[in-house]
Amino acid sequence: MQILPVRLEMVLEQVRKACKDSSSGRIIDVGSDHGYLAVRCLEEELADYVICTDIHKAPAQRSANALIEAGFEEHADVYVTDGLKEVPLKAGDIVVIAGMGGLNIIDIISRALKDNGYGVMENVTFILQPQKSNDIVRNYLSKTGFVFEDESICYDRDIFYNCMRVVFRGISTTMTDEEACYGPVLLKRYKEGDKEVVEYFGHLNSLFEIRQRSNPVIRSALEQRKKNEG
Ligand SMILES: C[S@@+](CC[C@H](N)C(=O)[O-])C[C@H]1O[C@@H](n2cnc3c(N)ncnc32)[C@H](O)[C@@H]1O
Incomplete structure (x- = not known):
């Protein structure tokens, strides 16, 4: 193979x-x-x-x-x-x-x-x-x-x-900015507690913290994510 x-x-x-x-x-x-x-x-x-x-x-x-x-x-x-x-x-x-x-x-x-x-x-x-x-x-x-x-x-x-x-x-x-940046299917899997996606979102969050300074869509996605996370 x-x-x-x-x-x-x-x-x-x-x-x-x-x-x-x-x-x-x-x-x-x-x-x-x-x-x-x-x-x-x-x-x-x-x-x-x-x-x-x-x-x-x-x-x-x-x-x-x-x-x-x-x-x-x-x-x-x-x-x-x-x-x-x-x-x-x-x-x-x-x-x-x-x-x-x-x-x-x-x-x-x-x-x-x-x-x-x-x-x-x-x-x-x-x-x-x-x-x-x-x-x-x-x-x-x-x-x-x-x-x-x-x-x-x-x-x-x-x-x-x-x-x-x-x-x-x-x-x-x-799509919301959160859906566009994190992915609608992945957001659903995250909410279900999928460990692989939880790890991936941890990586995306760190990346987006840096990128948000120059990218308003990422800034808004990060804000929506934090709000939805509670
Ligand atoms: C990085 S390689 C990826 C190869 C393979 N799809 C993979 O995922 O391993 C990108 C390939 O896409 C070709 N490519 C880039 N733009 C293209 C286009 N508009 N139409 C067809 N092939 C394209 C490049 O020549 C290159 O061979």
Whole structure:
């Protein structure tokens, strides 16, 4: 089996959960780089077919090589393209965008919304693992009409990472600053006493204490959190 770092194991676990509702049998890894996730998805038979895209030729080639070495060339396509540009989505697809900045993720999703009809988008699951700008990503998703199915966290080589699973429903909602900065699903898990999330929020609180000086959204989120904590 292809070994994955803890961060990608977390992403894979969200793919496993999404597969229960997937009908197309395709997993699309945007910004696939080394292609490890795609290989592992095929090894676990989570999909019949994977599509890898990468904006740069060298990482796309790495993905193609990994898939060929694992014997999956008949079950995969690799494109050098920006986001999902060359890939029309199908109902039941699972799209993974991991290890990228939040603004880049937003850009890729907004173009996918324009290029694919709402009917298709409502039947695609997005698994997102932003490296930064979580609050901006969550605000964008709720305003645009996505709903949060799940969010997970992990601690990998001294860094916390999070991973959101969302689906498009077309109904715009507004998040509080607390929800945007801490995550609606994670806030729920925190209230239920989830130890992993309690530890993560401790880390976020220390981080936000520093960032709040220059960021009014974080300042407001921190105030709301303290108030709700009582
Ligand atoms: C840090 S790597 C993450 C690789 C892998 N997804 C992971 O999580 O380990 C980011 C990859 O995304 C690619 N990338 C960045 N922007 C992209 C875009 N707009 N469309 C496709 N690929 C992109 C980069 O070339 C790079 O290979």
